Amino acid sequence: MLPTRLFSRVAVSGCRRLLSGSSQLVQLREQSASDGVVSIELCRKPANAMNGELAAQFNKALLQAEKSGARAVLLRSQLAGIFSAGFELTELAGSNRERLIEFYTEIQELFLNLFGTDLVVIAQIQVRFVVIAQIQGHCMAGAMALSLSSDYRLMSSNPKLLTGLNETQFGVAPPVWLVELFRFVAGNRNCERLVAAGQLIGPQAALEAGLVDELFDNEAELLKKTESTLSRYLAVSPRARADVKRMLRSNLINRLDSARQEDMNAFCDYVxxxxxxxxxxxxLDKLKAKKA
Incomplete structure (x- = not known):
């Protein structure tokens, strides 16, 4: 079992930063050097909307975590009440092909890297990862893929919070890799039922659909369930666990990786x-009207 001191550190905001910068949208923090646990935290105000720069910083943080020899990553938001609003719509509306390619290249890279992080680590530097998403606020659209790419998902039980892929509600079909991630986690029927309708669902419905693994009521319960989850993952052979993950994910990773350019062209043409x-x-006009 992991030592209790690890989780007292997780709760402390002053954990050692591994990345720094004046325009930081993502922070990588060392939670416990001895146990190899780090966190990747989204901190782009006001709602952690995912633009190209955030995706690039996330990729950098994940790469640095891999190189540092970390064994586990906690994904979380520093913003109260929201995990992420998803894709930054201003990256899509009024854009041109060159800007879209730049944005979407970073997005593709982010999710292939995150979904396949064990596979990459096994092949290159012999470090094994556990990725746990701590969803304390709304989680939808592109941000949902951060959760879907994780090994384990802990979500707040607050019934006001929503999760899902709602792109069809504003006229955009989700990218094929995003739909495939959803299907990988929640199965064909739930994918068709929820994604086609662009339906956002609450925590209990997300638990029943298999989109999250556990719910928590408060910070203390979150820390307790995080401890339990990490203990289970880190207690087994890192190589065996990573090998099983590779068996389960490699077909989808290879399929999505080989179709990157086709996916890019389809995305740009569509948007x-x-x-x-x-x-x-x-x-966007409706969103602006609501804020006014």
């Missing part, structure tokens, strides 16, 4: 379609 641009513009 730049005049009808989609009009729908995105209307949706």
């Amino acid at each position: 730049l379609d005049s009808r989609v641009q009009a729908q995105l513009g209307q949706y």
Whole structure:
């Protein structure tokens, strides 16, 4: 069992930073050097919307964590009440092909790296990872893929919080890799039922659909369940656990990786379609009206 001191450190905001910068959107923190636990924390105000820069910083943080010899990563938000609002719609609305390619390249890289992090580590530097998403706020759209790419998902039981892929609600079909991640975790029927309708669901429904593994009521319970989860994962042979993960994920990783350019072309063509641009513009106008 992991020592209790690890989780007292997890709760402390002053953990040692491994990344620094004046325009930091992602922070990598060392939670426990001796146990190899780090956290990757989203900190882009006001809602952790995922733009190209955030994705690039996330990739950098994940790579640094791998190189540091970490064994486990905790994914979390520093912003109260929200995990992430998902893709930054201003990256899509009014964009051009060059900007979309730059944005989407970082997004593709982020999720292939995160979903396949054990496979990469096994092949290159012999470090094994456990990825746990701590979902303390709304989790939807692109941010949902951070959760889906994780090994284990802990979500707040607050019934006001929502999760899912809601792209179809504002006229955009989710990328194929995002749908495949959803299906990988929640199965075909739940994927078709929820993603096609762009339905956002609460914590209990997400638990029943298999989108999350456990719910927590408060910070103390979150820390307790995080301890229990880490203990189970880190108690087994790192090589055996990573080998099983590779068996389960390698087919999807290889399929998505080989289709990157096709996916890029389809994404750009779709987003730049005049009808989609009009729908995105209307949706942004509605958001601006709500804020006014």
